[in-house]
Amino acid sequence: MDDVTDSAVLRVGAAAELSLEELFGAVEQEWQDQALCAQTDPEAFFPEKGGSTREAKRICKACPVRDECLEFALEHDERFGIWGGLSDRERRRLKHQIS
Ligand code: SF4
Incomplete structure (x- = not known):
């Protein structure tokens, strides 16, 4: 899958199921094996x-993989949920500051 397709799959997964397992299953990344959120309630990461x-x-x-997570979210322009400790609005602000 290319980056655009990956991102679309992730967005659909986040909106439909709020399941990090499914979300992360869409793109295999080693850092995700260490993701603390995978051991917790995924809904906390996708609040209403x-x-x-x-x-x-x-x-x-x-x-332990906060930096990798945030980088992934910025690269894939994630619009839903908390990634790397930042909300969508905070990620957009950060992206604007570093571009
Ligand atoms: S930084 Fe947060 S959202 Fe990212 S993998 Fe770790 S616990 Fe999950």
Whole structure:
């Protein structure tokens, strides 16, 4: 799959099932084996609009692959959920700052 297709699959997976297992199953990445969120409630990482992101961000702070996760999300322009400890809005702000 190319990057555009990968990203589309990830978005559909995130919106439809909120399952990180399925989400991560779409793209095999070694760092994902160490993802702390895979051992927790995936719904915390995809809160409803206006919902709390506190629990997900707390978990991300302790995650050993936070940098890899954030890089992946930025590269794939992820629009849903918490990745690398940042919300979509925070990721867009960061991307704007570093571009
Ligand atoms: S940084 Fe957060 S979203 Fe990314 S893999 Fe770790 S726990 Fe999951």
